[in-house]
Amino acid sequence: MPAVTDADRLTSSPAGVIASSHPSCTEQISVHSLITNRPIKYPIFDANGLLLLAEGSVITTKFKELLRARDITQVRMHDDDVRAATLTEHSDSDKIPEVRFDPELTAKLDRIIESGNLFVANTGDALVEQMNRIGCRGYNRKERERVIGSHRKASAALDGCLQDALRGNPVDGKQLLNTTGQYLTATMSDADCVLSVVLEVGDDTRLSNHCLRMSVLAMAIGIEMGLDEQNTRTLGLCGLLHDWGMVKVPQAIRDAKRILSEGDFVAIKRHPIHTLELLEKVKDLPPIVPLVTYQVHERPDGNGYPRGRRMRETHLFARILGVADAYLALTSPRPYRGALMPYAAMECLITQASQRCFDPGVVKALLQIMSLFPIGSYVVLSNGTVARVLRRSGSEYGKPIVQIVAGPDGTKVPESDETATYDLSTSSDLHVVQALPTPGEHQLALSPELVTIKREPV
Incomplete structure (x- = not known):
């Protein structure tokens, strides 16, 4: 059976039906952390065990958009897929429990x-x-x-x-x-x-x-x-x-x-x-x-x-x-x-x-x-690799100097590998396709509410 790539699978599961194959070895993952165009071996569920994406599917941008449209911010994934489709393996997240004037x-x-x-x-x-x-x-x-x-x-x-x-x-x-x-x-x-x-x-x-x-x-x-x-x-x-x-x-x-x-x-x-x-x-x-x-x-x-x-x-x-x-x-x-x-x-x-x-x-x-893509942040590149932003490229705002931290399959790349550093401003075939949260941190994507917040303790 060919791999399922239709993100509309999210909306085709019977409403209210809990999947019997809900695996026990799953982790709760932020939707923002999901790397697009990564295949999964096991199903993805919501917090209540409802099937969201079938096994053998590919995580697509449309799938993530559908999740956000349903106000789903967290999903459950099999441990093996977490390592391949997020940066969790490379983090220590499990260790990080009228004014009067004078x-x-x-x-x-x-x-x-x-x-x-x-x-x-x-x-x-x-x-x-x-x-x-x-x-x-x-x-x-x-x-x-x-x-x-x-x-x-x-x-x-x-x-x-x-x-x-x-x-x-x-x-x-x-x-x-x-x-x-x-x-x-x-x-x-x-x-x-x-x-x-x-x-x-x-x-x-x-x-x-x-x-x-x-x-x-x-x-x-x-x-x-x-x-x-x-x-x-x-x-x-x-x-x-x-x-x-x-x-x-x-x-x-x-x-x-x-x-x-x-x-x-x-x-x-x-x-x-x-x-x-x-x-x-x-x-x-x-x-x-x-x-x-x-x-x-x-x-x-x-x-x-x-x-x-x-x-x-x-x-x-x-x-x-x-x-x-x-x-x-x-x-x-x-x-x-x-x-x-x-x-x-x-x-x-x-x-x-x-x-x-x-x-x-x-x-x-x-x-x-x-x-x-600010210094220290993580991105997905057009070849499927995950990289950390190391340096600026001046006026080339969207093409920083990066260091690969994980291959397309999620395999970790040693920090000492000097060949894993690339200047995207000089590359004709490599560019950023997705920004990621920092591993181990619960970071948010931009929303209209955050843009208009006026009162915050600073």
Whole structure:
């Protein structure tokens, strides 16, 4: 009997009939994780044991669309098919069990903003031309391990600075500026490697780690937009400090397992003011830093906070940090929703930039440093192999440098295999056909509801 490839088989099973051949050795798998054009040996069932796709069939795009139309987000598959038709084998998923403003703090900043004196000028050479271009090669393992270790230490040190400020103790702004300098040096050497580290969500949920990740991503965007060293380091410093005021927002609101109510959001909208209060404890800050941290959550369409400023009234650094913040928020889980797939997060930002929710020039720079399929994400290629995105390809947004992690049959490819790295921008017969969730993570595809969400704890 020939293999069944008609995805309409989903709708042809007798309604309410539970298949007697429902295998006992099955796993529950997210529909987003299914790799299209992969054959299955065993049937696929829903959570109640109803047959969805017969044995010997092929997983097609139409099949997945029909599942989504029925609001089916999870299916059960035989263990053998899971290894061939998803990336589960290559993951450790089984081990991963109206706002009042303080006029004294804000009046001076508002006068600067209203004067229009927000121009950013370089005093040195743009860094973008000085960056080391690695090409079609993997990461240096020792260097990546060093970056991971340094990142952990920097996150702990930044958390200590935040705690000092909360206790009313002075904080050395020069020390914080040195932190951005260290990350800048590493980024100039291998930006893709550094981004691969800081973009991993990991288990460190401290505010300091979020601020550090945002700082590094913002500096990478700033470099791409032509900033010099001094401006890039100052931008990074703003990222380190921008959200400190969130610690003064009630924890019940920060950890809310729901979209925030209007009342809750009033408290969130006060956190830039709390940040300004804490920054009074930081010595030797460049004068522009408080203004930028005050504006990070403003939006070009005037729907941001705390003042509802439009793009021409918002500092470039704040617009950059706003995009970095949004990307990290979208790709991080919330108590009331899972993280978005990196590709879905990029889709969301592109859509919102077209609606003037974000600066289109900043989103374009993000695309240039991350690609449409962001660094660290997983994709299926046109030859059926699964790959991890390693590096950018500049303006070739949809053609990054990738490393094959699994063959068309699901066989794992060793990470040490140097022949498994490909630059899709130079390949005439190899391209991305599908974006996948990160192995072991419960990530979401883009939906209209996620694009229009306005109230989230950030």
